Amino acid sequence: MTLRVAVVGCGLIGSRRAKEASQHPRTSLALVADVDEDRRTQLATRYACLPVAQWKEAIDNPAVDVVVASTPNRYTAEIAVAALAAGKHVLVEKPPGRNLVEARQLAEAARKAGRVLKIGFNHRYHPAIDRAYRLYSDGAIGGMINIRARYGHGGRPGYEKEWRGDQALAGGGELTDQGVHIADLIQWFGGVPCEAFAFLQTAVWPIQPLEDNAFGLFRYRNGSIASVHTTWTQWKNLFSFEVHGQLGSLCIEGLGGSYGPERLLRAIRNPAGGVPTVNEESFDGPDLSWQLEWDDFVHAVDEGRTYRGTPEEGVGAMAMIDALYRSARSGVLVRLSEATA
Numbered sequence: 001m002t003l004r005v006a007v008v009g010c011g012l013i014g015s016r017r018a019k020e021a022s023q024h025p026r027t028s029l030a031l032v033a034d035v036d037e038d039r040r041t042q043l044a045t046r047y048a049c050l051p052v053a054q055w056k057e058a059i060d061n062p063a064v065d066v067v068v069a070s071t072p073n074r075y076t077a078e079i080a081v082a083a084l085a086a087g088k089h090v091l092v093e094k095p096p097g098r099n100l101v102e103a104r105q106l107a108e109a110a111r112k113a114g115r116v117l118k119i120g121f122n123h124r125y126h127p128a129i130d131r132a133y134r135l136y137s138d139g140a141i142g143g144m145i146n147i148r149a150r151y152g153h154g155g156r157p158g159y160e161k162e163w164r165g166d167q168a169l170a171g172g173g174e175l176t177d178q179g180v181h182i183a184d185l186i187q188w189f190g191g192v193p194c195e196a197f198a199f200l201q202t203a204v205w206p207i208q209p210l211e212d213n214a215f216g217l218f219r220y221r222n223g224s225i226a227s228v229h230t231t232w233t234q235w236k237n238l239f240s241f242e243v244h245g246q247l248g249s250l251c252i253e254g255l256g257g258s259y260g261p262e263r264l265l266r267a268i269r270n271p272a273g274g275v276p277t278v279n280e281e282s283f284d285g286p287d288l289s290w291q292l293e294w295d296d297f298v299h300a301v302d303e304g305r306t307y308r309g310t311p312e313e314g315v316g317a318m319a320m321i322d323a324l325y326r327s328a329r330s331g332v333l334v335r336l337s338e339a340t341a
């Protein structure tokens with residue numbers, strides 16, 4: 001029997017999830033839920049499934065095995081916790097809740113329910129990032145010295161009026177929005193760091209008390225460092241994630257589309273000094289991260305396989321974000337053990 005899926009929230013990301021759920025051989029799209037009638041009707045018509053207005057109808061429906069929570073952040077944790085309690089498997093979009101408290105509630109609900117809860121950290125499935133991770137894990141660049149990450153776009157007119165500009169709906173600003181992907185990638189490569197320091201700006205978009213720019217630093221017990229800049233004033237979209245090791249470096253540029261071609265630059269240090277050995281790979285195809293992520297989720301549900309984006313990784317990434325906010329507010333270095341306590 002196929003797994004019957006409900007997608008709650010029929011916006012940009014809900015539409016992507018609906019497409020994957022309807023195309024995967026092991027899943028079928030049973031229903032879509034959205035408070036916006038046009039959106040739910042359009043998606044339901046496209047995939048010939050049931051449209052409902054209230055997310056509770058999706059959770060209560062016995063003909064649903066899997067719930068995707070793809071609403072604004074205000075509702076995702078609440079929907080996911082209720083769905084888990086009702087015995088459904090859940091894919092919840094990033095960020096896992098609006099803050100660390102909600103991320104922990106999600107993890108606790110998954111533990112109690114004994115169901116799969118996957119956090120939508122789709123960047124882990126981008127081909128250049130996936131390849132870099134495999135090379136790094138195989139020791140290609142030796143021990144990590146530092147990570148330098150930058151991620152941003154330039155918003156759009158009226159951005160401050162969208163849900164991302166509203167603290168109650170979003171939780172945080174750009175640090176929570178795109179920054180959580182970066183925090184997740186840092187923890188994937190290096191684990192959760194132990195110290196954090198940050199400065200925030202609200203430079204252009206009138207979204208106070210939210211930030212449109214965040215500069216953060218993390219440090220590990222062994223002295224390794226990771227730096228982060230996430231921004232909604234990056235007028236030409238940018239994604240850059242560099243991992244520097246004792247033997248070489250792995251630099252990812254672009255995510256395809258408006259972020260430019262996705263490339264992985266591998267430089268292996270010349271022990272004699274001078275020019276390193278450089279290898280460049282380009283990944284020009286369509287963005288398959290959503291498809292690969294869905295497949296990973298389905299295998300986890302079907303076979304109990306390990307997967308990327310566990311509830312604990314959700315807590316780890318949100319603890320990192322939380323530590324940066326705490327540092328920015330207090331003006332001092334924050335220990336993550338304090339932030340996560």
Ligand SMILES: NC(=O)c1ccc[n+]([C@@H]2O[C@H](COP(=O)([O-])OP(=O)(O)OC[C@H]3O[C@@H](n4cnc5c(N)ncnc54)[C@H](O)[C@@H]3O)[C@@H](O)[C@H]2O)c1
Nearest residue numbers: 009010011012013014034035036070071072073093094095
């Ligand atoms: N993985 C990624 O790279 C990525 C990218 C963008 C967004 N996201 C995440 O996906 C989620 C959705 O973002 P989006 O860009 O698709 O937003 P969106 O605004 O395009 O869509 C949200 C939809 O949810 C609906 N909605 C609002 N309140 C609801 C409720 N109470 N019940 C049911 N539906 C409701 C809205 O009507 C809208 O159709 C967010 O959590 C966001 O952070 C992830």
